[in-house]
Amino acid sequence: MDFNEAKEEEFGFSRNYFLAKEMGSSGKKSARKLSDINVVDEQEHRETSANIEPKHQNDIADLINSYKSLYPKWVFGLS
Numbered sequence: 520m521d522f523n524e525a526k527e528e529e530f531g532f533s534r535n536y537f538l539a540k541e542m543g544s545s546g547k548k549s550a551r552k553l554s555d556i557n558v559v560d561e562q563e564h565r566e567t568s569a570n571i572e573p574k575h576q577n578d579i580a581d582l583i584n585s586y587k588s589l590y591p592k593w594v595f596g597l598s
Contacts, residue, residue: 573579
């Protein structure tokens with residue numbers, strides 16, 4: 520899946536979510552209970568979250584390097 524497909528999928532999801540909210544009756548309350556939620560095991564959660572790859576890692580590194588290279592100019596401008 521490339522970047523554009525992911526963006527389109529994300530947009531479609533958010534659009535469908537809000538359309539469903541608009542069409543739903545605002546007077547109704549949810550019949551779901553907190554006890555209906557499937558609780559994820561903490562160890563499983565930690566293992567899964569440890570395997571998440573950071574997004575935009577290269578862009579973040581470029582931005583930080585840009586800040587570092589511009590720091591002397593900021594100091595000069597502020598003095």
